Amino acid sequence: MKMHGELDKVYDTLRELEKAEGVKIDLLLCCGDFQAVRNENDLQCLNVKPRFREMKSFWKYYSGQAVAPYPTIFIGGNHEASNYLWELYYGGWAAPNIYFLGFAGVVKFGNIRVGGLSGIYKQQHYHLGHYERPPYNENTIRSVYHVRHYDVLKLMHVKEPLDIFMSHDWPLGITEYGNWQKLIREKRFFEEEVNKRTLGSEPAARLLNKLKPPYWFSAHLHCKFPAVIQHGEGGPTTKFLALDKCLPRRGFLQVIDIPSGPGPHEIQYDEEWLAITRKFNNVFPLTRMPFTMLDEQVDTQDDLQWVRNKLNARGAKPIDFVQTAASYDPSCQASNPSITVHCRNPQTESFLQLLNLLYLLDSSNSYGVSRNESSSQTGQALDSDDIELPDDEDDPADDDD
Numbered sequence: 033m034k035m036h037g038e039l040d041k042v043y044d045t046l047r048e049l050e051k052a053e054g055v056k057i058d059l060l061l062c063c064g065d066f067q068a069v070r071n072e073n074d075l076q077c078l079n080v081k082p083r084f085r086e087m088k089s090f091w092k093y094y095s096g097q098a099v100a101p102y103p104t105i106f107i108g109g110n111h112e113a114s115n116y117l118w119e120l121y122y123g124g125w126a127a128p129n130i131y132f133l134g135f136a137g138v139v140k141f142g143n144i145r146v147g148g149l150s151g152i153y154k155q156q157h158y159h160l161g162h163y164e165r166p167p168y169n170e171n172t173i174r175s176v177y178h179v180r181h182y183d184v185l186k187l188m189h190v191k192e193p194l195d196i197f198m199s200h201d202w203p204l205g206i207t208e209y210g211n212w213q214k215l216i217r218e219k220r221f222f223e224e225e226v227n228k229r230t231l232g233s234e235p236a237a238r239l240l241n242k243l244k245p246p247y248w249f250s251a252h253l254h255c256k257f258p259a260v261i262q263h264g265e266g267g268p269t270t271k272f273l274a275l276d277k278c279l280p281r282r283g284f285l286q287v288i289d290i291p292s293g294p295g296p297h298e299i300q301y302d303e304e305w306l307a308i309t310r311k312f313n314n315v316f317p318l319t320r321m322p323f324t325m326l327d328e329q330v331d332t333q334d335d336l337q338w339v340r341n342k343l344n345a346r347g348a349k350p351i352d353f354v355q356t357a358a359s360y361d362p363s364c365q366a367s368n369p370s371i372t373v374h375c376r377n378p379q380t381e382s383f384l385q386l387l388n389l390l391y392l393l394d395s396s397n398s399y400g401v402s403r404n405e406s407s408s409q410t411g412q413a414l415d416s417d418d419i420e421l422p423d424d425e426d427d428p429a430d431d432d433d
């Protein structure tokens with residue numbers, strides 16, 4: 033499901049559902065536009081029109097005033113506190129019991145493997161490095177959430193089967209596998225893109241084709257759309273489901289029953305993913321220089337053994353949540369937000385120490401490059417791909433992309 037900051041409503045709905053249907057919810061998955069906004073500063077890093085900037089309810093879960101009643105895993109979309117998600121680039125607890133999967137990531141929940149890719153695809157930024165740093169300008173506040181080849185390449189190296197995969201935008205061509213006629217009757221403005229086969233993310237389609245998970249969930253387009261993909265004759269199938277946004281009487285939530293082992297049912301690190309992370313951290317592109325490494329398979333066997341030894345010794349429980357910013361205080365008069373700069377999140381620092389990797393997220397070299405490059409671009413307003421998505425009157429948060 034997609035959240036748009038409406039955590040309270042979603043958890044309430046789940047509680048009601050448990051009572052009414054007599055089911056037990058083990059895990060909540062959110063496919064982006066989660067809006068993990070902790071305070072006024074984070075709100076400035078969220079790409080929505082200023083008049084729609086609202087604090088919503090995540091800050092309560094961040095401050096400890098409320099506690100997520102279900103373990104929750106989310107990926108990023110195109111309306112996020114991008115400064116905060118960048119602190120947790122490799123994934124981590126955004127709040128107690130609320131886990132951000134990272135710009136790309138795989139975790140285990142019991143013996144279920146959940147993978148995901150954050151952001152949305154825009155061709156013009158796909159091959160660049162992650163050069164964006166807070167404070168964002170009007171260009172970088174948008175490009176920061178555009179999917180990068182580096183993260184897709186890491187996911188392309190996942191060989192062990194995944195059970196669930198999440199992407200914010202839909203895999204390109206997915207509409208062919210479901211009732212697209214009904215889709216374009218209900219959402220006329222998708223018609224041209226559906227017919228031209230330009231609706232959705234090309235790298236997500238490649239990942240779907242490679243990973244072939246039994247379940248794939250997406251969001252972004254504000255409508256419910258199921259599809260079934262058969263991967264070749266007699267091959268495995270993927271059940272695809274996109275859900276609507278969190279509004280009354282809209283299909284924003286779906287309960288799915290997936291058989292799993294006896295547990296423990298908690299979020300844990302995934303060995304193969306940590307091995308891939310270790311392997312690729314030394315080519316982490318952090319500037320606007322194109323990153324063009326090909327999809328050829330890099331061997332991660334040594335790293336897998338290394339990670340296995342490490343996790344055998346310490347366990348696979350993720351590093352604990354650490355609060356890094358003051359949370360919003362409704363009793364205080366709205367103060368002018370200060371300039372948001374990058375913060376080294378202790379969770380990320382501990383994670384990198386665990387894997388014996390360098391901290392690169394504030395790489396001063398790339399920071400310098402990005403500042404120069406972006407200042408030469410001011411004046412260049414939205415590019416043609418940043419057209420607003422037409423949607424219902426009640427969909428104010430969905431301008432851009």
Ligand SMILES: [Mn+2]
Nearest residue numbers: 065109110252
């Ligand atoms: Mn979206």
